[in-house]
Amino acid sequence: xxxxxxxxxxxxxxxxxxxxxxxxxxxxxxxxxxxxxxxxxxxxxxxxxxxxxxxxxxxxxxxxxxxxxxxxxxxxxxxxxxxxxxxxxxxxxxxxxxxxxxxxxxxxxxxxxxxxxxxxxxxxxxxxxxxxxxxxxxxxxxxxxxxxxxxxxxxxxxxxxxxxxxxxxxxxxxxxxxxxxxxxxxxxxxxxxxxxxxxxxxxxxxxxxxxxxxxxxxxxxxxxxxxxxxxxxxxxxxxxxxxxxxxxxxxxxxxxxxxxxxxxxxxxxxxxxxxxxxxxxxxxxxxxxxxxxxxxxxxxxxxxxxxxxxxxxxxxxxxxxxxxxxxxxxxxxxxxxxxxxxxxxxxxxxxxxxxxxxxxxxxxxxxxxxxxxxxxxxxxxxxxxxxxxxxxxxxxxxxxxxxxxxxxxxxxxxxxxxxxxxxxxxxxxxxxxxxxxxxxxxxxxxxxxxxxxxxxxxxxxxxxxxxxxxxxxxxxxxxxxxxxxxxxxxxxxxxxxxxxxxxxxxx
Ligand code: GLU
Numbered sequence: 001x002x003x004x005x006x007x008x009x010x011x012x013x014x015x016x017x018x019x020x021x022x023x024x025x026x027x028x029x030x031x032x033x034x035x036x037x038x039x040x041x042x043x044x045x046x047x048x049x050x051x052x053x054x055x056x057x058x059x060x061x062x063x064x065x066x067x068x069x070x071x072x073x074x075x076x077x078x079x080x081x082x083x084x085x086x087x088x089x090x091x092x093x094x095x096x097x098x099x100x101x102x103x104x105x106x107x108x109x110x111x112x113x114x115x116x117x118x119x120x121x122x123x124x125x126x127x128x129x130x131x132x133x134x135x136x137x138x139x140x141x142x143x144x145x146x147x148x149x150x151x152x153x154x155x156x157x158x159x160x161x162x163x164x165x166x167x168x169x170x171x172x173x174x175x176x177x178x179x180x181x182x183x184x185x186x187x188x189x190x191x192x193x194x195x196x197x198x199x200x201x202x203x204x205x206x207x208x209x210x211x212x213x214x215x216x217x218x219x220x221x222x223x224x225x226x227x228x229x230x231x232x233x234x235x236x237x238x239x240x241x242x243x244x245x246x247x248x249x250x251x252x253x254x255x256x257x258x259x260x261x262x263x264x265x266x267x268x269x270x271x272x273x274x275x276x277x278x279x280x281x282x283x284x285x286x287x288x289x290x291x292x293x294x295x296x297x298x299x300x301x302x303x304x305x306x307x308x309x310x311x312x313x314x315x316x317x318x319x320x321x322x323x324x325x326x327x328x329x330x331x332x333x334x335x336x337x338x339x340x341x342x343x344x345x346x347x348x349x350x351x352x353x354x355x356x357x358x359x360x361x362x363x364x365x366x367x368x369x370x371x372x373x374x375x376x377x378x379x380x381x382x383x384x385x386x387x388x389x390x391x392x393x394x395x396x397x398x399x400x401x402x403x404x405x406x407x408x409x410x411x412x413x414x415x416x417x418x419x420x421x422x423x424x425x426x427x428x429x430x431x432x433x434x435x436x437x438x439x440x441x442x443x444x445x446x447x448x449x450x451x452x453x454x455x456x457x458x459x460x461x462x463x464x465x466x467x468x469x470x471x472x473x474x475x476x477x478x479x480x481x482x483x484x485x486x487x488x489x490x491x492x493x494x495x496x497x498x499x500x501x502x503x504x505x506x507x
Contacts, residue, residue, distance in 0.1 A: 004036025005217050008062075008069070009207070011043045012054035015278035015285060016061050018337075019222060019252045019261065022302045026249060027220050028067040029303070029325040039214060040072030042083040045206050051280070055083075061275040065295050066318065079214040084206045091201040094209050094239065095162050095194060099142075103238035104194060107141035107163045108153045130190035133168050162195035164204075164231065164238075174233040176226070177218075177247040177327045184230035192231055204228060208235045211244055220247045220327070247327050250306045251334040261337045271339040290366065292392030293342070297349035301342045305335040315348060343391040350390060355383045358396070367397045374404070381486050385478040403486060406495060407473025412506055414475055418465045419503055426458060427466065431496060440489045442481035449481075470499030 008024040010016060031038035040062070042055055055073070062068060071077025081087055098104035114131075117139070121129045129135075136143055142150040143165065154160065170186040194205035201209070211219060226248045236243035252261045255269070263285060266273035270286075275298070277287035288298050300316055308331070309316070309324035316324070350358065359379050362371055371379060386400040401408055433448045453463055468480050471492065477483055484492050 002035040004034040005215050006031050007039040007041050007216050009041040009043050013049040014051050015274045016058045018273050021275055032322040033325050037070045040069035044085045045200050065299050098238050104162050104164050105142040107161050109139050132190050159197050161193050161197050163191040163193050166191050172230045178330045208232050212241050216244045218245045223248045223251050253334040253336045255337050292394040293346050294349045297346040301345045347391040355380045358383050402472040410473045411469050415469050442485040445484050446481040471495050
């Protein structure tokens with residue numbers, strides 16, 4: 001086992017965004033590539049933002065994609081517990097160490113006092129209030145108050161938070177694998193709270209403590225955490241710990257214009273930005289799985305949002321991705337979420353699947369009930385006919401509607417254009433051929449109908465489009481004769497009747 005230990009550390013505040021899945025995926029790929037360990041850690045220190053069901057959703061999504069953690073809540077591992085709320089006791093000693101070494105301090109400010117200074121600053125035109133060295137000296141904390149007063153307040157035990165003491169006039173520099181050297185001026189940083197009044201650590205503290213205790217070698221996470229990394233780098237220094245290597249992933253951008261891909265955008269344009277459907281009371285979001293995507297196709301699509309193997313290669317199995325993955329091929333600039341591309345990938349994946357696999361997927365989809373009315377032999381043939389004409393799984397049933405029942409609608413425009421009354425005698429003759437065909441295979445039907453057309457010196461273009469629309473309603477269907485064989489004689493004759501009755505009305 002190599003020393004590569006990576007973690008995906010979501011906060012269970014709602015459904016996992018597709019960007020989070022990409023973060024998990026890159027962590028997973030690096031772990032598998034290096035023979036390392038992929039860890040799931042649930043960062044649930046903020047109880048106010050905790051959402052019931054979010055952790056299960058995260059696990060279900062990772063499992064659907066086949067990017068299972070090696071360690072995590074419910075997955076075992078020697079570095080647990082893997083939920084931060086269950087590690088509460090562990091953090092206190094590190095907070096104390098930082099206070100004792102003078103790198104953190106107790107603050108006694110009440111919410112009201114904080115709002116008051118915020119307001120005052122706003123009035124002075126300062127809209128980005130920061131609790132920094134300057135503010136620190138004016139507020140009530142163990143750096144500004146006399147020792148006796150601090151001791152008294154500590155003994156009282158009310159409303160005590162711990163803040164990080166950011167040094168003044170320092171440039172904090174760390175190396176990011178994606179961005180190279182990154183620097184922040186310490187005077188721009190705020191004295192972040194690391195322990196809240198209820199004794200719960202904040203994200204920042206719990207995050208570095210756990211990365212240290214869990215022996216994380218690489219922190220791979222979204223770009224939005226880049227600025228926090230300055231605080232984290234300082235905390236590693238304060239604790240005398242070696243920091244892991246950092247890699248901050250580029251944003252996933254909205255398909256139109258800039259900005260981070262948002263759930264609002266998904267809802268507006270009708271595409272999923274979540275892996276699985278989420279029914280959260282008033283908030284319901286569509287998911288890739290329920291919308292009929294193949295998990296492997298989505299993984300392939302996501303892998304390329306911010307990474308490429310160094311050439312134009314697009315179709316890759318998970319094994320190939322593992323083989324080709326490297327952090328130095330992650331790009332810096334934001335990656336546009338292109339839903340059509342996601343559908344293209346899905347189409348390619350569906351085409352490469354066996355009919356039997358597709359049937360298994362359909363049987364556990366929302367179309368399961370419909371499918372149960374047909375036997376497997378019929379379904380496998382229907383799938384074979386439709387396979388190259390779908391981009392998501394439900395298309396088998398919706399685009400292939402006419403394989404299961406009478407066409408829901410007809411391409412009247414083409415019917416009108418192509419139907420010639422003088423050919424009716426030929427259609428009647430073809431009807432006769434069909435009715436008397438005992439085999440009713442694609443081969444025998446095609447042989448008979450094609451010979452009839454040639455023998456009577458007709459053009460295929462005068463006959464086939466009419467047959468096709470009469471049977472399926474559309475010009476876009478699969479092979480006409482294969483379709484007839486599948487539908488069966490009885491149904492073909494019913495459709496024939498309905499279709500020609502329609503022609504009489506419109507032609
Ligand atoms: N809990 C953070 C999140 O929800 C994790 C950030 C990190 O990976 O450090 O994204």
